[in-house]
Amino acid sequence: MATILIVAISDHGSTTAMADAIAKGVRSTGGEAIRRTADEVDADGGSPLCHCDGLILGSPVHMAAPDWRLKRFIDQETSPLWQKDALVGKVGGVFCSGAGYGGGGGGGELAMLSMLADLAELGMILVPLPKNTPGFAQAGLHWGPYGRAHAEDMSPKGLTEAELETSYHHGANIARLAERIAHPGQVVFANAS
Amino acid sequence: MATILIVAISDHGSTTAMADAIAKGVRSTGGEAIRRTADEVDADGGSPLCHCDGLILGSPVHMAAPDWRLKRFIDQETSPLWQKDALVGKVGGVFCSGAGYGGGGGGGELAMLSMLADLAELGMILVPLPKNTPGFAQAGLHWGPYGRAHAEDMSPKGLTEAELETSYHHGANIARLAERIAHPGQVVFANAS
Amino acid sequence: MATILIVAISDHGSTTAMADAIAKGVRSTGGEAIRRTADEVDADGGSPLCHCDGLILGSPVHMAAPDWRLKRFIDQETSPLWQKDALVGKVGGVFCSGAGYGGGGGGGELAMLSMLADLAELGMILVPLPKNTPGFAQAGLHWGPYGRAHAEDMSPKGLTEAELETSYHHGANIARLAERIAHPGQVVFANAS
Amino acid sequence: MATILIVAISDHGSTTAMADAIAKGVRSTGGEAIRRTADEVDADGGSPLCHCDGLILGSPVHMAAPDWRLKRFIDQETSPLWQKDALVGKVGGVFCSGAGYGGGGGGGELAMLSMLADLAELGMILVPLPKNTPGFAQAGLHWGPYGRAHAEDMSPKGLTEAELETSYHHGANIARLAERIAHPGQVVFANAS
Numbered sequence: 001m002a003t004i005l006i007v008a009i010s011d012h013g014s015t016t017a018m019a020d021a022i023a024k025g026v027r028s029t030g031g032e033a034i035r036r037t038a039d040e041v042d043a044d045g046g047s048p049l050c051h052c053d054g055l056i057l058g059s060p061v062h063m064a065a066p067d068w069r070l071k072r073f074i075d076q077e078t079s080p081l082w083q084k085d086a087l088v089g090k091v092g093g094v095f096c097s098g099a100g101y102g103g104g105g106g107g108g109e110l111a112m113l114s115m116l117a118d119l120a121e122l123g124m125i126l127v128p129l130p131k132n133t134p135g136f137a138q139a140g141l142h143w144g145p146y147g148r149a150h151a152e153d154m155s156p157k158g159l160t161e162a163e164l165e166t167s168y169h170h171g172a173n174i175a176r177l178a179e180r181i182a183h184p185g186q187v188v189f190a191n192a193s
Numbered sequence: 194m195a196t197i198l199i200v201a202i203s204d205h206g207s208t209t210a211m212a213d214a215i216a217k218g219v220r221s222t223g224g225e226a227i228r229r230t231a232d233e234v235d236a237d238g239g240s241p242l243c244h245c246d247g248l249i250l251g252s253p254v255h256m257a258a259p260d261w262r263l264k265r266f267i268d269q270e271t272s273p274l275w276q277k278d279a280l281v282g283k284v285g286g287v288f289c290s291g292a293g294y295g296g297g298g299g300g301g302e303l304a305m306l307s308m309l310a311d312l313a314e315l316g317m318i319l320v321p322l323p324k325n326t327p328g329f330a331q332a333g334l335h336w337g338p339y340g341r342a343h344a345e346d347m348s349p350k351g352l353t354e355a356e357l358e359t360s361y362h363h364g365a366n367i368a369r370l371a372e373r374i375a376h377p378g379q380v381v382f383a384n385a386s
Numbered sequence: 387m388a389t390i391l392i393v394a395i396s397d398h399g400s401t402t403a404m405a406d407a408i409a410k411g412v413r414s415t416g417g418e419a420i421r422r423t424a425d426e427v428d429a430d431g432g433s434p435l436c437h438c439d440g441l442i443l444g445s446p447v448h449m450a451a452p453d454w455r456l457k458r459f460i461d462q463e464t465s466p467l468w469q470k471d472a473l474v475g476k477v478g479g480v481f482c483s484g485a486g487y488g489g490g491g492g493g494g495e496l497a498m499l500s501m502l503a504d505l506a507e508l509g510m511i512l513v514p515l516p517k518n519t520p521g522f523a524q525a526g527l528h529w530g531p532y533g534r535a536h537a538e539d540m541s542p543k544g545l546t547e548a549e550l551e552t553s554y555h556h557g558a559n560i561a562r563l564a565e566r567i568a569h570p571g572q573v574v575f576a577n578a579s
Numbered sequence: 580m581a582t583i584l585i586v587a588i589s590d591h592g593s594t595t596a597m598a599d600a601i602a603k604g605v606r607s608t609g610g611e612a613i614r615r616t617a618d619e620v621d622a623d624g625g626s627p628l629c630h631c632d633g634l635i636l637g638s639p640v641h642m643a644a645p646d647w648r649l650k651r652f653i654d655q656e657t658s659p660l661w662q663k664d665a666l667v668g669k670v671g672g673v674f675c676s677g678a679g680y681g682g683g684g685g686g687g688e689l690a691m692l693s694m695l696a697d698l699a700e701l702g703m704i705l706v707p708l709p710k711n712t713p714g715f716a717q718a719g720l721h722w723g724p725y726g727r728a729h730a731e732d733m734s735p736k737g738l739t740e741a742e743l744e745t746s747y748h749h750g751a752n753i754a755r756l757a758e759r760i761a762h763p764g765q766v767v768f769a770n771a772s
Contacts, residue, residue: 063661064335064696065644068654072647079642088516101324103341104334105298110696113303113499117643117689120528123516125563130474130509131294133576137346141297142257142506148296153330169576177511180566180573187566189516189559256468257503258451261461265454272449281709303503306692310450310496313721316709318756323667323702323768335699366768370704373759373766380759382709382752450721487710489727490720491684496692517680523732527683528643534682539716 002031002091002178004171005048008058009038009069014097014149014159015058021164022056022095022145025171031179033171038073043080050081054091054178055124056171057115061098064107065114074118081122088123089189091178092116094143095167097159099150105141112143123189125181127174135166145170195224195284195371197364198241201251202231202262207290207342207352208251214357215249215288215338218364224372226364231266236273243274247284247371248317249364250308254291257300258307267311274315281316282382284371285309287336288360290352292343298334305336316382318374320367328359338363388417388477388564390557391434394444395424395455400483400535400545401444407550408442408481408531411557417565419557424459429466436467440477440564441510442557443501447484450493451500460504467508474509475575477564478502480529481553483545485536491527498529509575511567513560521552531556581610581670581757583750584627587637588617588648593676593728593738594637600743601635601674601724604750610758612750617652622659629660633670633757634703635750636694640677643686644693653697660701667702668768670757671695673722674746676738678729684720691722702768704760706753714745724749 004026010016023033034048038059043049057074059066066074081087094115100106116126129136129144139145139162147163150156181187197219203209216226227241231252236242250267252259259267274280287308293299309319322329322337332338332355340356343349374380390412396402409419420434424445429435443460445452452460467473480501486492502512515522515530525531525548533549536542567573583605589595602612613627617638622628636653638645645653660666673694679685695705708715708723718724718741726742729735760766 062654063658063700065650065653065693068647068651071644071650074644075641075647082517082642085516085518088518102329102333102335102339103298103331104301104336104339107302107335107696107700108297109300109302110306110692113689114644114693117528117686120514121517121642121686123514123518123528126506126512126514128506128509128512130471130575131468131507132471132474132509136295138296140295142295142300142503142509143297146295146297173575176573176575177567181563187562189519189562255461256465256507258457258460258500261454261458264451264457267451268448268454275449275710278709278711281711300503300507303499306496307451307500310493310721313705313707314449314493314710316707316711316721319705319707321699321702321705323664324661324700325664325667325702326768335696335702369766369768370760374756380755382712382755488715488719488721488725489717490687490722490725493688493721494683495686495688499689522681524682526681528681528686529683532681532683 002053002175002182004031004054004175005034005052006056007036007038007041009067011060014147015060017159018095018097018147018167019058021167022171025168026175029172029175031175038070043077050086053182054174056093056174058095061096061108061111064110066111078118078122089187090124091174091181092119092124093127093174095145097147097149099154100148101154103152108146109141127177129170133166133169135162139163139166195246195368195375197224197247197368198227198245199249200229200231200234202260204253207340208253210352211288211290211340211360212251214360215364218361219368222365222368224368231263234270236270243279246375247367249286249367251288254289254301254304257303259304271311271315282380283317284367284374285312285317286320286367288338290340290342292347293341294347296345301339302334320370322363326359326362328355332356332359388439388561388568390417390440390561391420391438392442393422393424393427395453397446400533401446403545404481404483404533404553405444407553408557411554412561415558415561417561424456429463436472439568440560442479442560444481447482447494447497450496452497464504464508475573476510477560477567478505478510479513479560481531483533483535485540486534487540489538494527494532513563515556519552519555521548525549525552581632581754581761583610583633583754584613584631585635586615586617586620588646590639593726594639596738597674597676597726597746598637600746601750604747605754608751608754610754617649622656629665632761633753635672635753637674640675640687640690643689645690657697657701668766669703670706670753670760671698671703672706672753674724676726676728678733679727680733682731687725688720706756708749712745712748714741718742718745
């Protein structure tokens with residue numbers, strides 16, 4: 001049974017709603033989903049950050065990048081694990097919500113890439129969002145689910161069922177993959193030994 | 194009077210229509226717009242590529258990057274000018290069209306960044322698309338106009354007036370800036386002399 | 387036994403040398419490595435592109451993006467497989483060689499991201515380069531091995547042992563992961579059924 | 580006389596040293612350089628953020644993105660100006676310092692792109708680092724100066740003269756361009772009026 005830690009921050013609830021859907025998807029596979037806000041997780045030895053099989057990061061898009069509180073978590077809590085190679089070979093994924101002014105996505109792509117870059121630095125295997133995922137047409141970007149809680153003209157529209165369905169399947173995909181990679185025995189990556 | 198070279202490639206006419214609108218915008222400022230497909234421009238001494246005040250690159254988005262024919266132009270024709278620092282301090286901009294499967298933009302952002310990276314390597318000043326540009330809500334990404342000729346579910350919808358209007362203003366912005374920078378006397382950038 | 391297809395293009399042999407090292411790494415795990423240049427692989431039913439467990443793309447960095455011949459392969463051969471969701475859930479990775487003018491990497495990061503974006507669009511699981519990989523200090527970027535065949539001032543230096551060693555381990559990592567994911571039975575990703 | 584605001588954050592002094600060199604470059608052109616840390620500038624009406632002709636952002640690279648304190652500045656202070664289109668058509672640029680583990684740049688490119696994305700969202704004209712800038716071979720990336728205060732194996736080496744020289748010229752380039760664009764009369768960009 002894979003344990004997936006979901007670390008997110010939310011302004012008005014959209015990112016939280018997506019994280020809820022992702023957690024449901026994780027549990028649908030028999031996995032355990034642990035939820036933390038970016039403010040309440042640390043890198044201490046007992047933290048789920050050190051013991052999870054997979055890590056999912058989520059944030060609203062602010063000025064084409066993740067919210068600063070998510071970045072503070074990255075700097076303060078994931079950097080020490082990068083030093084120790086503690087998450088190498090585990091599974092990671094990302095998601096975003098956003099107003100996304102303009103039909104071109106409002107910077108969601110670079111925001112997701114910024115979080116994926118952290119996971120890549122940690123040595124984690126990255127799970128994309130395949131285009132045959134239910135709901136992709138509305139919620140999808142190949143890097144992960146993107147819940148656009150506002151229309152392209154910034155009028156509020158709320159998240160749709162499609163956007164939550166895509167999130168659910170993203171969580172399930174990541175949990176299935178983490179389960180396969182962790183058992184029996186973590187896949188061995190190259191190391192200096 | 195600024196001379197702006199627009200180099201684009203088109204599959205089904207959307208990129209061409211955007212290039213037409215950009216050229217109109219250039220001319221609306223009194224500038225000269227020169228149009229070339231990516232197949233028909235070279236870096237010979239007499240080429241407009243060597244004598245323009247500004248360069249605008251446009252392409253459909255294919256697999257989250259510009260069309261390979263636009264990339265061939267970049268490799269074969271702009272690389273020699275990079276060697277010679279021939280375009281340093283001139284003005285550049287980009288635009289894309291695309292099917293853009295999914296509400297997240299379908300990779301348009303990374304496609305534009307790929308073209309902007311070429312212009313940055315050439316030492317060119319990059320013109321974004323300000324959010325108060327008419328039509329931005331529909332056609333805009335801050336890196337440049339993005340004409341989504343298909344809906345997020347990939348059903349064809351054609352370019353809208355908003356998408357062409359945004360393109361027009363992008364051309365006008367670039368021409369006005371190029372005019373200012375080129376006269377009287379090109380702004381001097383640092384060099385080894 | 388995982389079958390890994392390596393598709394690359396080379397100017398002066400550096401990318402080929404890295405592909406050789408990657409293939410050795412694949413074989414060191416008991417996997418099968420198939421080598422193709424970007425010019426000689428297609429998406430026909432019998433192609434290794436349709437039957438591999440993992441796909442690795444490699445290119446020199448030209449103007450901060452992959453060589454146009456690699457992009458032509460992406461547009462012409464991977465796009466049809468994107469349509470059919472043929473590679474969803476398989477394993478992917480990338481590598482680059484380059485002159486890389488300047489101490490900041492010369493655009494290798496965006497070049498790797500452009501290839502990773504193609505793999506993500508195909509729905510493939512992305513394998514990064516963990517920092518504890520032997521040779522990382524010299525050859526590493528977290529997105530994949532980066533063989534800098536020239537020094538930061540563009541003087542030729544050739545690939546080092548470290549750069550080939552890193553490539554070897556990248557191939558081994560990808561083969562081990564592909565083996566785990568493919569057997570027993572491919573990990574099931576969400577689909578519309 | 581152009582007024583250039585430099586907003587940076589520093590861990591151990593490298594970013595500060597680069598900001599000092601940039602400020603010197605600004606002043607070498609007759610421009611005014613205003614220095615602020617990311618913690619001490621706001622978007623109030625009297626702030627230099629609202630009255631500058633150009634804005635330069637600098638940060639150490641942490642996990643392939645700017646430091647979280649620089650991101651907090653972006654979210655809290657530049658977002659309100661984005662709402663008001665207050666910086667449209669002004670001039671912007673970026674720089675980074677970093678340990679940069681690995682010969683591939685350690686994520687400096689995506690870190691610079693993240694800051695450039697903020698400036699692009701604000702509608703600012705982006706100034707790259709031309710390859711003929713003195714010091715480019717050591718300090719350069721086309722997006723801006725990158726001072727690598729540690730060697731590729733993370734051993735401390737300190738900033739070199741070349742890295743500071745490149746920074747100086749980046750500041751001078753931006754000041755010269757801002758001066759040209761601001762006088763006589765700011766170049767007019769398209770707007771809804």
